[in-house]
Amino acid sequence: MPIIKGKMALTLALAATGAWAQSSGDPDALDQVDVISTTPFEGSEVDADRYPANVQSSTAADIERSESVNMVEFLNTELGSVHVNDAVNNPFQPDLKYRGYVASPLLGLPQGLSVYQDGVRVNEPFGDTVNFDLIPQAAIADIDLLPGSNPLFGLNTLGGALNIKTKSGFSHPGLQAQAYGGDFGRYGGHVSLGGNSGNLGWLFLVQGMEEDGWRDFSDSEVLQLFSKFSHIGEHGETHFSVTAADNRLRGNGAVPQRLAEERGRDQIFTYPDETSPQLMMFNLRGVRDLSDRTSLAWGGYYRQSDVDTFNGDGSEFDECEEFLGAGDPNAANLCEEPEEPDAMAEVVEQPNGDPIPAGPATLGGTQNTSSTRQDGYGVNLQLRTPGLIGGELTTGLTYDAGDSDFASQQEVARLTAERGTVGSGFFVGESFTRVNVENDNIGAFFMHRAPLTPDLEWTLGGRFNRTNITLNDQTPAFATEPGNSLDGDHHFSRLNMTTGMAWAVSRQLTFFSSVGQSSRAPSPLELTCANPDAPCRLPNGFVDDPPLEQVVATTVEIGARGGTRHLGWRSAVFHAVNEDDIIFISAGNRFEGFFDNVGDTRRQGVELGLDWQAMPRLRLTADYTFVQAEFRDSFRVNSPNHPNREPDPDNPGETRAAGSAQQVNSGDRLPLVPEHIFKLGADWNATEQLRLGLDVVGNSDQIFRGDESNTDSEQIGGYAIVNLHGELAVTNAVSLFARVNNVFDTDYETFGVYGESDEVLAGPQFEDAFRFIGPGAPRGIWGGIRVAL
Template identity: 35%
Template structure:
């Protein structure tokens, strides 16, 4: 079952040619992209190729993962199709600040978790240029954030994607998309360029989005060494109007609770990928990258601001039964503006992160005993500098619940609300070794070890309250035994430890007395402990033929226990929250994935069971929870389920390719999830769902085809995420009698798209 890969690379091509009547063997050409530890454990994971990613006509990484891997769920917490939370085995990779990131992400061997909050920007990925995606289980060699596993993204070059391809499509809700790619090679030189542009009006009110991204690659490859330069760029303007109260959705599903909620990103990344063969059995290889990310956000939110009880000519900020005068930058109380309407705030944020990193490793393969020993020894270094600033402007809610700024900037003397100016510096060192050791002709051991050292420093640009430095260090081991019972069956069992240090955002927002918003993390600086995950896993894999079908399957069972887990917890001040270590949590489950092909048929089936629970008792703040105590807290008992994680997942897909045409369909089923803020499991969960999608393509002339897709074929109304919203002081014209505090992230209704693709 082990992939026929070199220890540290993807073998993209081996070229032979002929000259006139004589067949002359050309030197082999090998392209190497260094991945941490050589991705020795790829045989334990799930892989998608470019054909899986663009099966519906246009590339769509997230949809491909959801229809292929039942253990992956997508949550519409933000309300934007390109900014979902990706949940795998109960761990999250998300573009949103405030999510506890538990998956490591790598792009062409370089770290892709953004340094500011370890977020994963799915909108920054040039999906048209993706060659392969691997979803792997926990291993220490992938470094920080790999608590639940790792996602490895590999892009094309001129040898893996020769020729020219272009596609144009349009669809419901103003959806428009175009993509183009071209590549080729001559001798040792290869080149590749790709780009895509997407935009849509959005199916919900006031929700337009657009994104543009691209990739260029130029490479020099020989049998003894090579070098690739990759350039990536992205420019996005996304709207995500988030969750809405259940009664508002029932009255008018496309309504939003408040707006605007926009984020603009500009991203550039350059990476170098050299390698040199030191001998026939040993090579040294590296990945070096440098990147720049500019992010601007504006969030219109409802706020607990009202005329003061003692003096209605002045405004007060309420927190439970307490209230404090609202003050401006000069420390003066803010007067109550003329007119009616509820008050809100415009949270504005701006961040620029410059980061760079290097991964260097030596790979050696040589006979040992009854097999081949495969050893990787390497080091990594990642550093970043983020300049972050926010402001909070007093606003008023209009009849359509947009927040219009009134001018005054809010600066509370107690730090509950105010501007921020901070520079964060991160330095992450890693030393690692990975060895595939043959014990017998059929039994081998995968041994991994990594030392992580993280240093996070904060420099306050307004005062001194945020100044601080935190250091985290740990050695994480891993061991897996692989038994090749016969050519068609392999068994495995293993143990791994992984860790993640608190991010600058989490470290600076860990005080319940000084909470912060998602646009304004930096208000205090208590210490948080690093999270340590310990994973046991067993599994089996196989392949074979049955009645003409070529089939493969992968079965896994796992248990991961986190110590000192970190959670984002609601504050008594509306729209504010803080981070806290919550003790031990456990995620355990089983997964089965199978694929089969015969003739023009391709079918796949995947089932996942995920049980995620708290292991320690604790008291959390959740003031909007209807079951909260008078002080706004809930009591979590050992065994209560973690929110936002589906216990059951099922994905089925079938495609048939005829001569010049194809048809396909898939079904995605996920069970219900607990609401965020209902860690005590008192409120009914978000219901589960079953969604069907269909696709087709028809070749009209050689190299040119039409394609179409219908998503959510039966127009199922469902939600993928839930939390709470305070609606008692907000007038909802669509649902004037609304009282239910539950708020859901609604999934999109039925959508269609059609397009044309040309390939030469």
């Protein structure tokens, strides 16, 4: 708490600086007016300076200027309080973190951010995941990052909401094209054609990228399509858009730290690890002015999202002879490694009940495959009318539904010399999982903005959610234990409220404050894996489930912003508490676990931002965030590969999974959330034709995933990475651009987790190599050409 008080003093000092500028009569007031949407839908726009929280906004021009390869790279380098954990090590599959909350494509993470594209919530129906590779960056017109537990943005808005608006033939007419290439075998580009003829507009866009990847066996392909047809009339507008994608992403994940140190950071542990997302989304929306102060916004969408995965991994199986002895009838078959030293090894059986023979083709590896077929659809209505005391009232209804089919299975395999897997044709019977999930969410919301005085505005809002999740177990009988059914009906409902104040002391100084609550229902994935007595293998198997409580987050925020035409600043202090937070807990061995409510967690801190036009041709930016993310309740968690787990008395020099329980105490830090995040930027228009830019991205150390007890003597080290970018205008229509990431070729890590490397890697140095890291990419240089007609 003393640190928080110190940061609060700095915040107030910045506010005082703005007040001094106002009292001294500086005439250079800020002229630019940023407009944001206070709900996911059109017709709710408001001056960002009157929004009672530390909102951040970016435009298509900002994204283009950064020369980023995708949206997440842009957010990581440009927006405050954002950082990434590169768990998969693919540029399109990072875990995006904001204020310690996550939006990720990975099943099993506690998704705490909601993401919208033109009013459509793109968190997937099955696990609330976000596949960023399905959002075409070149189609983005504006991005708003709204902080806090804002109930108006619905489920998963625990820490914030990312609201994306796309281009149209009215906002971005003409032909735009770019192509680039460079290191890691990466090349790509996009072409867009937009236009309008009075009331009708159109835009077509195709974007793609291919790369070999900077790590071994890490090639990827991305293909995204977007089109929009628009009509703008005297009293309203209508838009119909189609978004499609067909991608193949390889990200071979974390690598043992010792392997990276000995053989290079481009090494992989096992491969292939491939994800193939596909998307087809149709979105029809519009807004109509019913009078000068009354408008109706409406929308409907259909979204089909399919994700296939293929993961080559090490094996927990070995010859039964090792466990049962040479004289046992099953000695020549495969057995599963027992969880406890005195436990009996179980023979691995095929779907027909026959044992799987042990041999060169079945030892050393496994191939885990899954498919997720998701259909989502929904409608929304939003009415904006005059409110009380000269204010404005927005009310709305939403209905979203999803139908998901999940299937997974495991095939035993052998490992090649390069640690790749080759399937044997033998499948593990108990690994087969088939489940259908139907979920729907009904929401009713309101927001009232009331000007108490010409300079003081009060906001009151709320949303009621009713979520229904029905699980239909379709797992074959040979893979289901008696009494273990996934069937179930789950219902969650809650009314969440928010209120805030924005006080424009002058054109150069605004104070704001807000408090809000939001919630997320447990995802179908979490509900099917919540029994500590019957743990599951993520994402390869599920069991019957006891109920989980929904997570409720409360965020309090106060701050100030202001400045002049040449110097803008913003500051905020936030305090967010999650009640009944859900995390994945290992079951005592390295393969299985379950989800559970573990009590409260807290994220609090300070944000500071500066935007300074230092000279007519030089712009400087700076962002700093202090985040204190910690558990607030005590509990015990299993971490079977924790470096400090108990020694195995039967095997001197080794540890045992049975002694893996760790005590988590109130005040222990949440894994993978740095306490300090900082960003620096500079843009210099050296001449009328030449623009040069620099950005520095860094954060302090992080706790390994699996070290919730904070007892490991090592942490993931902090880092600072310098990037360069620039553009040279050859003509009014043609320019050349380039970007250099990690200019100084710094070795750094953004992710860390515990694992067991000696099951795959031979050598005494790997017997206790439990720490795995997600290495950051080395220096990369790309250049290209851009045409705008």
